[in-house]
Amino acid sequence: xxxFNNTAAFIAKYFTKEDYVHTQAVVCVAESDHTEQKLCxxxxxxQVAKAxxxxxxxxxxxxxxxxxxALAKMKQADSTGDIVNWLAKDLEDQLALY
Numbered sequence: 001x002x003x004f005n006n007t008a009a010f011i012a013k014y015f016t017k018e019d020y021v022h023t024q025a026v027v028c029v030a031e032s033d034h035t036e037q038k039l040c041x042x043x044x045x046x047q048v049a050k051a052x053x054x055x056x057x058x059x060x061x062x063x064x065x066x067x068x069x070a071l072a073k074m075k076q077a078d079s080t081g082d083i084v085n086w087l088a089k090d091l092e093d094q095l096a097l098y
Contacts, residue, residue, distance in 0.1 A: 071096055 071093075
């Protein structure tokens, strides 16, 4: 593209050596504060945080699905006569169903 649109000819025609020196000085000042490196570091941090949040969400989703599957397997008590010999855990499971 540099050769295709004659950028070199345009620069040679309209810009002087002083313009080039000034542009180089401005670029050196702009790059001296490492703005690009800071931006890349912020983007990387954001990507890592997003990936960790997604992983955390997936783990929580798997826990919710497992809990729902466990509740689906439980026998639901319809009357008080059904819970004669149940343990405390069984009663807690019934509370979770309701």
